[in-house]
Amino acid sequence: MRVHKNKILIIEDDTGIIRFLKSCLAENGYDVITASNGQSAMGIIHSHCPDLILLDLGLPDMDGNDIIRSVRTWTKVPVVVISARSTEDDKAQALDLGADDYLTKPFGTIELLARIRTALRHTRTTAEDDQIALQGVYTVGELNIDYRKHIVTRGGVNVSLTPNEFRIVALLGRHAGQVITYKYMLRELWGPGASSDNKILRVHMASIRRKIEPDPDQPRYIFTEIGVGYRMASDED
Amino acid sequence: MIYMKFFSLLKRSLQWFFPATHVRSSRMHDLLLFFCVFAMALAVSIPLSTLFDDNNPFSMAVFILVVALIARYTDGYLYGVAASILSVLCVNYIFTYPYWAFNMSLMGYPLNFAAMLIVSLIISTLTTQNKRQAQLQLEIEKEKTRANLLQAVSHDIRTPLTSIIGSSSVLLEHEQLPAEERHELLSSIHRDAQWLSRLTENILSITKVSSEHVTLKKDTEVLEEIMGSAITKFRKLHPEIEITVHKPEEILLVPMDATLIEQVILNLMDNAAIHGGHTSRISLQVEQLPYAVRISISDNGGGFSEESIPHLFDGSAPPGSHSDAKRSMGIGLSVCRTIIKAHGGGIHACNTPSGASVFFTLPVQEE
Numbered sequence: 001m002r003v004h005k006n007k008i009l010i011i012e013d014d015t016g017i018i019r020f021l022k023s024c025l026a027e028n029g030y031d032v033i034t035a036s037n038g039q040s041a042m043g044i045i046h047s048h049c050p051d052l053i054l055l056d057l058g059l060p061d062m063d064g065n066d067i068i069r070s071v072r073t074w075t076k077v078p079v080v081v082i083s084a085r086s087t088e089d090d091k092a093q094a095l096d097l098g099a100d101d102y103l104t105k106p107f108g109t110i111e112l113l114a115r116i117r118t119a120l121r122h123t124r125t126t127a128e129d130d131q132i133a134l135q136g137v138y139t140v141g142e143l144n145i146d147y148r149k150h151i152v153t154r155g156g157v158n159v160s161l162t163p164n165e166f167r168i169v170a171l172l173g174r175h176a177g178q179v180i181t182y183k184y185m186l187r188e189l190w191g192p193g194a195s196s197d198n199k200i201l202r203v204h205m206a207s208i209r210r211k212i213e214p215d216p217d218q219p220r221y222i223f224t225e226i227g228v229g230y231r232m233a234s235d236e237d
Numbered sequence: 238m239i240y241m242k243f244f245s246l247l248k249r250s251l252q253w254f255f256p257a258t259h260v261r262s263s264r265m266h267d268l269l270l271f272f273c274v275f276a277m278a279l280a281v282s283i284p285l286s287t288l289f290d291d292n293n294p295f296s297m298a299v300f301i302l303v304v305a306l307i308a309r310y311t312d313g314y315l316y317g318v319a320a321s322i323l324s325v326l327c328v329n330y331i332f333t334y335p336y337w338a339f340n341m342s343l344m345g346y347p348l349n350f351a352a353m354l355i356v357s358l359i360i361s362t363l364t365t366q367n368k369r370q371a372q373l374q375l376e377i378e379k380e381k382t383r384a385n386l387l388q389a390v391s392h393d394i395r396t397p398l399t400s401i402i403g404s405s406s407v408l409l410e411h412e413q414l415p416a417e418e419r420h421e422l423l424s425s426i427h428r429d430a431q432w433l434s435r436l437t438e439n440i441l442s443i444t445k446v447s448s449e450h451v452t453l454k455k456d457t458e459v460l461e462e463i464m465g466s467a468i469t470k471f472r473k474l475h476p477e478i479e480i481t482v483h484k485p486e487e488i489l490l491v492p493m494d495a496t497l498i499e500q501v502i503l504n505l506m507d508n509a510a511i512h513g514g515h516t517s518r519i520s521l522q523v524e525q526l527p528y529a530v531r532i533s534i535s536d537n538g539g540g541f542s543e544e545s546i547p548h549l550f551d552g553s554a555p556p557g558s559h560s561d562a563k564r565s566m567g568i569g570l571s572v573c574r575t576i577i578k579a580h581g582g583g584i585h586a587c588n589t590p591s592g593a594s595v596f597f598t599l600p601v602q603e604e
Contacts, residue, residue: 226466
């Protein structure tokens, strides 16, 4: 039986990077198509329907953010941004526009492949094989989030989160492996009218870490993306 | 110090009353000073004037002092000149006969006015000149640091580049190399490229801090979160090194540019790991001081050579002064100093009985 290969579109204008991405992805069992500018990329997205898009934000003919914007109007195909722009605002902007993940150049192949697998899994999971939907739990390492009983346990012991803390952990668990921006979290947790001050979120997080992390100074379950947001560990970590 | 405290208090109370005022901080400071000095002068002079029946000659002296003070402690000429005009009017209106009325025919009135104006102009000019001089000095200082830094950077770039170019050309020219040797060359290329990548990160931070128009993106951050993030990154680079953290129980909120402070912590840890020679353990300690937090990063490595300590942070460490002279530690540490200085803190290094220690402080109260 022929295994379905995931098709990845690389939108990037640097030939060196295209070459290395191509051989790395092909080596790991993906079909690869490339586009070196925004115009042709838009065409390819429509005609080939790739399973995932690797997008460089600095394209010769348009801003990569515009591609995210226009792609998000009609498809949920995962978009992983690879960019040399490294400020937190750039990251947060791309993620808030609907990108699934953000890798700053230079990045290693191991990290890239992990992020690609995470992004693919999140769009692929149907109700049947989604652990959360099926059993109402998310498990990573010794950590266990029980969405039905609203409790979080580590090594079988209830860590007694407050209701707000549980909602934060639950939200991150639902998007495990992906960076969730402060903005998104505030909106999801406290509604669209929530203030944009994320200090309260971070104080909650400090308290959550004291409860769920074996060593809060060297987090294993919730990672901080400084200036952007948080990421819950997945099996890839 | 008391003076600064006083004004920050005033400013805060004013902002509390008028939350919508988004006046630039120095403007606000000048305006407040202007009114405060005037109010104080009036508070002293009016009761005094009731004691005497004459033309209150002391009032002239008091208001000359007012003009001098305002001209000295505000920016530019505006407040000084305004103060001199207002002072002359005040003296005329309140303190000279007829009281609480203007009398433009008063003897020597133009002289008074001229004297006040000249006092304010002279002092304003001197103050402005002084400030310009200090600015110039600062520019020169900055230029010097920049030159040192550039030197350190080009040294730091050249070494790994040489190795990358060398290794890759060997690989290109000799296709029949044994697998083991190929692997060694390739991994050295990989290692050096990663080194360059971290160097770029440092150069970027420097440009963030030292370019004129970019100000720090200061936010109140949870300190342990930033440290945790730095430690996570460090573990990826040096998984073999044991890390211990000592910190106060409570959650510390510190105003800072988080990415830059993370960079400082990462640099210092990286430095301890690479340059300590045989570092196997790094400990981070957080202490709460009255108006600041102090973060120390200590290792159990070989320590600094005594003669290098004074030069550690200015990018001019004499080559060969350290156990690993190939990779100068210039840029990493001078980046740290630049960042910490921009935050209004300090950074110092010393040797401990077990190795080396670098500690830096960050002020806790917002300006």
